[in-house]
Amino acid sequence: MLNGLEAIFFYLFAFIAVASAFMVISARNPVHSVLYLILTFFNAAGLFLLTGAEFLAMILLVVYVGAVMVLFLFVVMMLDVDFAELKSGALQYAPIGALVGLILAAELIVVLGGYTFAPQLASTVAMPTPDLAVRSNTAALGDILYTDYLYYFQISGLILLVAMIGAIVLTLRHKEGVKRQSIPAQVARNPATAMEIKKVKTGEGI
Template sequence: MIVSAIAFYIFAAIAIAAGFMVIASRNPVHSVLFLILAFFNAAALFVLMGAEFIALILVIVYVGAVAVLFLFVVMMLDIDFTQLRQGFLQYLPVGALLGLILVLELGMVGASWVIAPDAIHAAASPAPAFIDQVTNTRALGRILYTQYVYLFQAAGLILLVAMIGAIVLTLRHRPDIKRQVIAHQVGRRRDDGVEYKDVKPGQGL
């Protein structure tokens, strides 16, 4: 019990420090690396909670795909960070307002523990007996695809819109690059690619 508590505090502290360094690092590559570290520590916390499936999904999907993709995008895109920092003060009031709202929400959550202490016991009540007979994956799938199926589909649509927006923002048309046009390839005729030459005997092309 003491070992699990010590491991929890170590992983939680590293995850919080890595999350802070994500937004504090000036180098975007370092920010992505700290993000990967935060994902690994979050996965370790899920393992301590007994949610091994969620921990593996977090490592495989976020660390193995999303974070690496972010790293390649940051390294390949030619971004002028000096120009991006010029409008920092313009969005500072909005960011400060959102941060204040987040702090107030966290304060309300902390105050609810003092005002309604019974809510903690209700949240920490033991699970039903039959939950021990269900695997972690089946329990997650049963809740995700029954009770929260509409929210799951809405999250998929949001990710689809975000992916389309990222493609539109990064797509650049350059006149000096030859691009593939499927319509021209499909509509190509034999006369467009074959030319007959009447070569006389003893003459070359």
């Protein structure tokens, strides 16, 4: 249970997060939408801190606010996309969005209702959360991630590496008439090919 001060911060973070999330979809300026989304992430990180999940709060700030949102803001400001034109046909997808929202709400109700009406389910977890006084959340997550799920972690890193190399290869474009540096050609040079001497007749030079 939350004490008085924690309850005040919880409602403060929750109210600002919901309000800023609403402003993300209602703001006309896309730059303002990105800034409101950053504010939403900050308040969500505060909620994670209140629950003792300091690792998730740090990841939310470092990854989403520090990298993803800055990239979104950079792309929006550089490309100057007309979002008003893109949103003009969004209403035709409203039924599909409402259906997906109902499915997600039903899943949340099932999960939360299961723990509410059957509290004994928490005791059936294979690896329960250790006491924070004995082991912090970050250390416990590291124990699980780098022991039981080590191979899955390495495979996910390999997949991200392949995706990054694929994105570089797909976006690389060679333009005609542009001189590029060739490292193998430079390494393979010898004195015979390093310098070329041409004899120019008198009066025919540039």
